[in-house]
Amino acid sequence: MRHVLTPGSVLFSAVLLGLVQVGLVVWLATQQPWAGLSLRADPGSTTLSIARVAGAGPAAGLAAGAPATAIVTPDGRRIVLEPADVIEEPDMLGSVPALRRFYDRQEALAGALAAARDGPLRLEPSGQVIRPAPRRPVSDLPVSFWTQIGVGLAGIWLGAWVASLRLRELSAWMFLLAGWGLALAAHSAALYSTRELALPADVFALASRVNATGTLTFGIGMVTLFLLYPRRVVRGALTALPALLIGGWILLMQVDDWPRHVPQMPTAVSVTMLVLLAVILAQVLMARRDPSARAMLGWFGLSVAVGAGAFVLTVILPTVLDRPPLVEQSTGFLFFLLIYAGLALGIARYRLFDLADWSFRILFYVGGVLLLLALDVALVYGLALDRGPALGLSLALVGLVYLPLRERMAVWLRRDRALSxxxxxxxxxxxxxxxxxxxxxxxxxxxxxxxxxxxxxxxxxxxxxxxxxxxxxxxxxxxxxxxxxxxxxxxxxxxxxxxxxxxxxxxxxxxxxLLHGAIDQHRRHAAAVEGERHRINRDMHDNIGVLLMSALHSSGIDRKDRLIRQTLSDLREIIANPSHQPWQLPRLVADLRAEIGEHLAAADIALDWQDTDLPEVTLRPQTVHTLRAILREGTSNLLRHSGATRARVRLAAEDGTLAIELADNGRGLSGEPGQNGNGLGNLRARVEQCGGRFEVAAEPTGTALRARLPLPPCPPDPDRSLAA
Known part of the structure; x- marks a missing residue:
């Protein structure tokens, strides 16, 4: 029966493997005797002091900070405590004899703690008696223990996630291999780096071997991954070269007189990191014409440069220079997790398009911090300045010189040309x-x-x-x-x-x-211009036409002059369209009655005008123009087309509207505006724009124009209000 590998099975296996590893590490950590205290090496001293005392532990009577020079076993054997006993990573001792002596002392100290079952231990110089408990409680495991546990789980589970997405790609499985190596290194380090005082030599040696194997396995997976992804740098058997070389180094350390080759671990890690950076550089050169590959490599390169660089500078380089590491090992594993998480995001193609901006920001911020530290060190040790003024001057130089230069460098490196x-x-x-x-x-x-x-x-x-x-x-x-x-x-x-x-x-x-706003504004302007042109054309037709027609039919010179002057005045008003003085309805109607009556009288047409009880309201300019246009255009049509002898005008306020009727006894006009020129169509448009109604009615004895315009509400009557 053929078994098919599925994403679910990969993820389930990774989760199970991670939990089994964590369970084993926690079990080993809690199987050790518990004294309820931890020691630390005092800087510049050859003695130890108490760093922490568990409140309810066997050493509850001791005070943090007290010196600790030796422990005395129940059988009277005195073991002098040394700073190397509490070292976090024995690989940092630097020599094989020192490492062998360290393991011998760990065995002796662990034996002393275990022998406390037969009697209490005594801590010198305080003389405090301690009776260690047989088991270390889980609650006593420090934060750094769980930090390394979390780093390991994240490594193996992220690797499984990527492998489940690309089951057929060798590069994804190399990523999982690197994650498993990270989990081995972090989990084994969590066991011995957070010990109270000592572990049995066999347990310590096993954990140290697993740590070295995991660290170099991480290197195998990473180097092979970059040989394959995103482009193949090598093909065929050369792909297995990192596994053969680094794997051979692992076997040599494990089987050839452990721990003979353990001090070479820092060198092995440094060389592996340099090879990794060289392979990434080869990928960059091969992908220079592929923006997606370059962006993906940007994630990879940024994470490796920051993570590996920080690990080498804070952990590896001080060890090579025979100095203590700058950070604890648990913090160093966070650097590896940073590398690994960056790779996972790159393989998943997460926000590759933003990588350039993020890269510049992160790298320039890191550069600023390094420059600040370098300036501070130079001023303190080079010019012998006090620490306070040196830090202030360094901050000022970084702010005045580096930050402005950083922006210019970012623009130059990105080569973006911005329009003014x-x-x-x-x-x-x-x-x-x-x-x-x-x-x-x-x-x-x-x-x-x-x-x-x-x-x-x-x-x-x-x-x-x-x-x-x-x-x-x-x-x-x-x-x-x-x-x-x-x-x-x-x-x-x-x-x-x-x-x-x-x-x-x-x-x-x-x-x-901005563009849509500019287009919309331009269209509104063009529409306004076109609307104004139509308004002028309409007002010229509705108002100027009737005046000129009246002047044409007038026989008296004085009347012709008066009509022409009125025409010029109206023409200026139409073109300028000023916000003229408001018109009261009765006054406007009176002026129109005189004007229309004069036009009709000149043509020997009798006028019947009715406008009783009109309210004292102020009309809007649009309503004023519309009322004038109805009466003037209607009169113009009456003069030109009707052949009438009598006209009737009726104006009345009804239900908040002004009812307008202009009728004649002539030949009649068609009710279709399109058949009688633009005049009636313009009138209908004017009235509807004011919110009113307009109609042309053909009657048995002529034509009637009827319209209704909305009126503003009447103002309150002061006399009536006082009377009430």
Whole structure:
């Protein structure tokens, strides 16, 4: 029966393996005798002191900070305590004799703790009696223990997650191998680095061997991974070279007189890291024409440079220089987890498009910190300044010199060309003012070519997102259609040298907002101009026409002059359209009655005018123009077309509206505005814009124009209010 490997089985196996490892480490840690205290080496001293005392432990009577020089066993044997007894990582001792002596002393101290079952121990110089418990409680395991446990679990589970996504890719399995190596190293280190005082030599040696194996297994997985991914650097049997060389080193250390080769571990780790960086450099050179691969390598390179560099500088380099490590081993494993998490994000292609910005920020921040430390050290040890002034001067130099230079370097390294505000405004305006759609699209594409320099621009016929969208992991930037412009898909920023980023998406969204606003504003302006042109044309037709017609039919010179002067006055008002003085309805009606009556009288047409009980309300300018236009245009049509001898005008306030009727006894007009020129159509549009109604009625003895215009509410009567 054939068994098929599935993502679920990989993940389940990794979870189970991680938990089994954790259970074994916790079991071994809690099987050791518990004294309820931890010791530390005092800087510059050959003695130890008490670092911590468990409140309810066997050493509860001791005080933290008290010296501890020796322990005396129940049989009277005195064991002098040395700083090397509490060293966190025995690999750092640097020589084989020192390492063998360390394991011998660990065996002696562990035996003394175990022998306390037969009687109490005595701690010198205080003389405090301690009776260790047979088991160390889980609650006494320190935070650094669980930190390393968490690092190991994260390594193996992240590796399994990536491998489950790419079951057929050897690179994914190498990533899992590296994660398992990280878990072995972190979990074994958690056991011996957080011991109280000692572990039995066989337990310590086993944990130390597992730690060395895990560390170098991590190196095998990482180096092989970069030989395969994202591009193959080597092929065939050369792919197995890291496993053969580093694996041979592991076997040599394990079987050839342990711990003879253990002091070589720092060198082995350093060489492995250098080889890893060299392989990453080869990947960068091979992927220089592939923005996606470069972005992915950016994640890898950034995580390795920061994580491995920090580990080498704080742990490995001080050991090589015969100095104590700058950080604890538990913190050092966090550097490896940083590398591993960065690789997981890169393989999962998480936000590759933002890597350039993040890389610059992280690297420049790291550079700023290193520069600050270097300046501080130079001023303190080189110029003999006090620590306070030296730190202040270092901060000032970094702020005044490095930070401004950092921004310029970021722009230069990214090689992004930003348009000035003036150039950007000119190009946005050019798109908004384009005459034809083809011209607008050409200028639109040209704008984004100048801003982002894409390798190509293609139409985007359909888009589900109404906003700017990053597609294909940043390989494309999609611009939705809007404001009459088509959707576009921009491929590869900066002529194919990088991916589009979130900053590019935000910039494109801002440009589209500004562009759509400019287009909308231009269209509103054009519509306003066109509306004003129509208004002038309509007012000329409705008002000027009737005055000129009356002047044409007038026989008296004085009346002709008066009509022409009125025509010129109305013409200036129509063109300028000022916000003139408000008109009271009765006054306006009286003026119109005199004007219309004079026009009709000149044509020998009798006028019947009715306008009783009109309210004292102030009309809006639009209503004033509309009322004038109805009576003037209606009178003009009556004079030109009706052949009437009598006209009737009726104005009345009814239900909050002004009812208007202009009727004659002539030949009659058609009720279709389109058959009688633009006049009646203009009147209907005017009335409807005011919120009123307009109709033309053909009667048996002529034509009637009827309209209703809304009136403002009447103001309160002061006399009536006082009387009430």
């Amino acid at each position: 505000a003036e150039d950007l405004y000119a190009r946005l305006t050019a798109v908004a003012h384009a005459v034809t759609p083809e011209e607008a699209q050409a200028r639109y594409e040209g704008l984004f070519r100048e801003v982002f320099a894409p390798l190509s621009i293609a139409p985007l016929p359909d888009t589900l997102s109404p906003e700017v969208h990053l597609a294909d992991g940043g390989e494309a930037l999609e611009l939705p259609p809007g404001a009459g412009l088509p959707g576009l898909r921009l491929h590869w920023a900066r002529r194919g040298t990088r991916l589009f980023s979130s900053a590019d998406r935000r910039q494109a969204a801002l440009l589209l907002t």
